[in-house]
Amino acid sequence: MSESLVAKEADRALKAKHRAVWAAGDYAAVAEDVIPELGAVLARASGVHDGQRVLDVGAGTGNAAIPAALAGAEVVASDLTPELFDRGRELAAKRGAHLEWQQADAEALPFADDDFDVVLSCVGVMFAPHHQDSADEMVRVCKPGGTIGLLSWTPDGFIGRMFAAMKPYAPPPPPGAQPPPRWGDEAHVRELLGDRVTDVVAQRDTVHVDHFDGPEAFRDYFKANYGPTIAVYKAISDDPDKVSALDRDLADLARQFDVGDGSFAMDWEYLLLTAHERA
Template sequence: MPALAGADVVACDLTPALLDAGRRLAEESGARLRWQEGDAEALPFGDAAFDTVLSCVGVMFAPHHQRAADELLRVCRPGGALGVLSWTPQGFLGRMLAAMKPYAPPPPPGAQPPPLWGDPEYVRALLGDRATDVSAERRTVVVDRFPTPEAFRDYFKERYGPTISVYRANAEDPERVASLDRDLADLARTHDVGTAGATVMEWEYLLLTARRTD
């Protein structure tokens, strides 16, 4: 973590509860950060405020992608580094978001699907000629903390923002809730590469790095 190495780090998120969780984890590790509530489409920072701007499966959930990309570049100094980690459309989380779409309320006008940030050519187009040295690499993270697909579903049902929202939207319809329960457990089951007694999944993400042009 850059903060543990002595960097001056500001963490920003739209959701106060996530900032609170981040504070607790930072305190446990001894990291010192500044915390700022803010919208990825209107970051509360000045132009060229940072040497490095990072997003880890965060900015991809801002509904208007070009506006969010413009903000990432705006707050990065010329020659500064940009790093964005996003779930891919074809990876597990991309497929999970697609599985939840039929149960979700209509998105805001003009909203774009989050997994598009996992397409390197799409992100290159968002950055345009304002970024150079663009590098994109698909990687996977092994998720092996859930004993069963149902345990995965129940954990995300209670703790993951997009899943919580979809369940909340269907709370008055037990049949749809049961159907969503089955769909998420079945999705995890089809991606399970573990042996009996453990659920092991490989979730694909895109790591894209670049530098802001001068």
């Protein structure tokens, strides 16, 4: 087999693994229960309005795509994991939003150059393994003068710290794969987009999470529903000592982030970045 075919097979296997991770558990529940407002935050910051053509990359169940459609835009919600679309369609119908759902790899988007007025991703594209490839594709499909809007968990925020806590228990990443929370580092995103964009606006903010009764309740919910956490526990399932250690580490981390006054709550930090593609 030629070197190029070997590389293609390896990439196909990697993407199949990523799809399986996000199909596991119940990401729809996580998006609805824990971070329901984040997509609307991104759509507003990106200035989505009536008449625009909008692409949501790594759309999941439509956290950003549905608010964009409700703003009057023509929206395509794309994701590597189409298993999430059924719930997305239900949510869209419930809210009266009309949009298109299309399976797509963020690193090889099946859309024409300069096809969209706005290209969004709300804690979605950050999980594609090759950051530059994904950034290049988002720029490619965005029209000159169009808007790119990104909302990503930061490395030092709770989710970034959670991935760091899980890393010692997880299998080593494949060669060339980059950590998802790097998309929450403004300097990294500016480097990915380069001089192809202008008018970059970046700010850090937090989402207040008070869905859980306590640190252990958070941990158990993510063990049952969040694909990446499920995958790490699956990798160590035959080692009870490691399972117990990770149980302790995740609960301790959640305890460190408790900002509740009499009840458990956390503030999860994200980076919100918008830019215009250079005309």
